[in-house]
Amino acid sequence: MASLKAYIITRILLTIPMIFILLTLVFFIMRILPGDPVLAIVGMKASPEQIERLRRELGLDKSWLEQYIDYVAMIFRGDLGRSMIWGRRPVVREIWDRFPATLELTIFGFTVSVLIGLLTGVLAALKPETKVDVSLRLYGIVAYALFIPLLGMLFQLVFGVYLRVFPVAGRKSPLVDVPVITGLYTLDSILSGSIVGFFDALWHLFLPSLTLGIVLSGVYTRLVRTSMVEVLREDFIRALLARGIPRDRVVFVHALKNAFIPVLTMMGLQFALLLAGAVLTETTFSWPGIGTFLVERIEYRDYTTVQGTIVFYALLVSFVSLAVDIIYAIIDPRIRY
């Protein structure tokens, strides 16, 4: 009998090759693909000495193997190099400044998507093969195909330009001043007791997280619907109903709890969609997270920062999928190797 501990250890061991493969992939994209970063940075007019110096500084004059070893060693030291522009700050610090904005957006976007997904999924499952079910099935398809920038811009147009009820850009109003503690503005304002700051942060979060949440909710609608229909057919549901437990309670407590397990397994993969969606959401709403940061630095040809940010994404994805799998195994004792 494999234990939970054995599962967790195996899962952690399996994360190591995944991290290595992703790091190697990033290395391959950044160093081996055609396109000379040095020329891109200094431009065609640079003198040979300038090019040579930069090449040495970036370590690009060494062999690929040496470069790869340096690269991996650096990452394991928790060092992602220094930015090539504006005061040459360490990339780790730059990412650390921007990450809370992305985290806050993804947490709220995720919450919105799960709430909509659960609501619509349960609704569809309760009335299978009816008009409600069919429309929600279509909702699932359409929601996924909604292009985030278009939906975001429609919201900006309606709520920001015509109705003027929500801000269309940024994380806070210029006059609201809340000390930065964690970088999550909603949390910071609670910690520093600023009610105005809290509502200001929520007010700014509203449109971006709604946009991100709606687009990602379609997947959950379908998942919840499918697993809920299956769970509702099971014997224990009939047994609970026969015992006289109210139908609402059976559906929303007992059935939903079981229907939620497949949804949870999807969360690891959904996290990748969430991060990709966040890049588009951030760009649409001028949200100062790592998505806008990455795009901005690509424009400035800040080679080390771009590489560092992609590495950061790779590590983030690996750790989150590890965490999701472990949580899943704790919740569902059937999951073992």
Place this chain on the structure above:
Amino acid sequence: MISLENLYKLARRRKLDFLLTVVGGTIVFIVIVMAILAPYISPYDPYRSVNKALLPPSDQHFMGTDNLGRDVFSRVIYGSRTVMFVTLVSTILSMSIGTLLGLISGFYGRIVDRILSIIMDSIYAFPGLILAIAVAAMLGPGVINTVVSISVVYIPTYFRMIRGQVLSVKNQLYVEAAVALGARSHTILFKYILPNVLPILPVVFSMNIADAVLTEAGLSFLGLGVPAPIPDWGFDLKNGQRNLLAGYWWISLFPGVFIVLLAIGFSLLSEGLNELLNPSRRW
């Protein structure tokens, strides 16, 4: 359990699936026709300023003009060429590579399978758009570079699907019979396994292309897709955003709506096809 009521439900369901396929197919067909007939149906040159900038939709300019005075309708029509070319070529590319690797991995098994699987799973777990962004950023702007960036993202999709299918086909009796008769491995692979794996491709392909449309639009929205003057829905959407807040909604809205329409078209098509070709699966 077969009852009259269930049969009705099934029939209604099939009708709906058929309807979805037709609606999705029609949308896709219209965009393809738009792309092919672009020079004949577009009223103006999409590259040139043909009137004053920022004109609202009118008889003369069905979808208005953009910030440079170009006709939005003509750009939308020509934009269908860009999105169709880029997504079709990149999905065909990922399909070919993914299918080949999936066949090899599923058929030969062992260490090759282990290594390929873990590589593909890792790429699959990485956010697709961000992977495409990284590749596009390093390759630089260009149509072919955009194609390559998008195709990298979807190789694992085909790999996983084909590998799974090969594993289930491999144990079928007719394959065992071929092995027993002493058929060579490439004969088994290409004559016995491949034909039984291919039928799942249309569904995966149209599902995948819906996603590729959104990735292409995302890349060009971020300024990492096809280079500037080429009409492209994602790029035009971004281009209109500066003027959106001043109320010039038409520059962004029309290209954006077409992105979504095309993605919905391919999704419906794949959804309907999937149900019609393999009715045992529920949504």
